[in-house]
Amino acid sequence: MDTLLQARIFDTAEAPAADRLALWLEVVAQTPAPMRVRTAHADNFLARAEFLDLGPMRLVRYRYPSLDGIRTRKLIRRSDADYYVLALTLNGTGITDQDGQRGVCPPGDFTFFDCARPQEASHHADDGQAAASLVALIPYDALPLPHRRLRPLFSSRIPGGEGVGALLAGYLSRIIGHPEQYHAVDAERLGTVGLDLVTTLLGRHLVSEEAIPTEVRRRALLAQVQAYVRQHLGDATLAPGTIAGARHISVRSLHRLFEDEETTVAAYIRDERLARCRRDLADPALSDRSIQVIAARWGFRDKAHFSRVFRAAQGETPQEYRARHLEPARIVNSTASAVNLSRTY
Structure with missing residues (x-):
């Protein structure tokens, strides 16, 4: 029987109040981006982390009290720092500073930074609420974009409410929210799709999208088309023409996109509809x-x-x-x- 995908969960609520912050810092120290943390909740740091490995990419959904952090060169030398981080703010306001740039991210927006560079960060929520974020940890060599080209994006605010940003936010949130809906053997493929969407999102904010490999652009476009189809399955008039128009591509290009997947547009629509009917x-x-x-x-x-x-x-x-x-x-x-x-x- 196939093993289902499962997140590893760490919750400080299982420890005495006096030990919670120290335990949290131990867990964070094992990630590529440990920080020195200041918080007004050191006496009772109620926090939770859910870790999910998707091939080369790791997702972490955090919930914690308001805090401020700093990542120094000393901490960088102690950690495996050859990683990028793409962080989606879920609750509260996240602020990051790196390389002289500052990004202020309300809920629903992303920020992006390099673990190998010093950084300051804060994440504060309204009184009585926890701050929350969804983080993708991405090794340098897993992201097919030139490192030097990405520097202008460090600590920038990247909208997550529309276009590829919204698609990526929904995709990552759906996986970390319900990993039991997927099989463990699918983790690598799920991670690949996620990386394609991350690459496309970052590429849109570079000077030119030509930095994005052709195959990555193809797979990202396919993911966007499939998401559009799933959102409109109830529309009996859903057809290649309407799908192509919604994604601003030709019908011929749409058919070619599915040929590479060894299926057709019509077959994909039919199979998705049948899956919902069976459910x-x-x-x-x-x-x-x-x-x-x-x-x-x-x-x-x-x-x-x-x-x-x-x-x-x-x-x-x-x-x-x-x-x-x-x-x-x-x-x-x-x-x-x-x-x-x-x-x-």
Whole structure:
């Protein structure tokens, strides 16, 4: 059986209040970006970190009290510093200073910095709330952009609310939020897609996108197209023309993009719609919804057409699929009801 992807979690709440800050600093010291920390919450530093390895890229979701930090040359020499950090502010306001540049990042925006250079940072949230961030730790050699070209981006504020920034923010948040939805063997591929989006995001803020390798641009464009398709599956008129127009590319280029994936645009749309239909048909909470309503929700307006497509893909009708998946749930519920009834008497 495949192993599911799983984050490693560290939570200072499991330790006595007096030990929490020291334990937190020990954990942070093992990352490529340890800092000297000042905080008004040293006597009870309630913090949590979730670590998830995705091939060469590591994701960390942090939650901690407001703090200020400084990364000195001495700390740099003690750590494996050949890393970049792309940090997404989730709550509070993050401020970073590096190489004479300052970035002020409200929730939803990114900042980018080099672990091998001195840095000052602060992250403060409103009273009574924790600061939170999502960090991607990226080795130098995993990012196919010239190091010297990236320097103007250090400590800059990079919008995460639109375009590639929004796509990347949603992608990373979805993975770290629900790693159990993925298999461990998928980690490398998930990391590769993430790196492609990071590369594209940074490349958009350089003088020229020509610094981005062609294959990286292709994979990043594919990820954007696939995200658009998933967001519009319920639109029965979804077609190559509308998708290409939304991404400002030609229909021919769109088809060529999917040829490299050994599928077609139409097949991808169909398979994604069928996946959503299978999920809803097997959901006991949706057992009162008709098959036609579920099919229409995901873009299948014609009942007969949906039945034919579903049977061709699954080898059984939608009714048979639903019955096979809901019957075990009915048995469990009936057994539970019988037990509860016997306890009543």
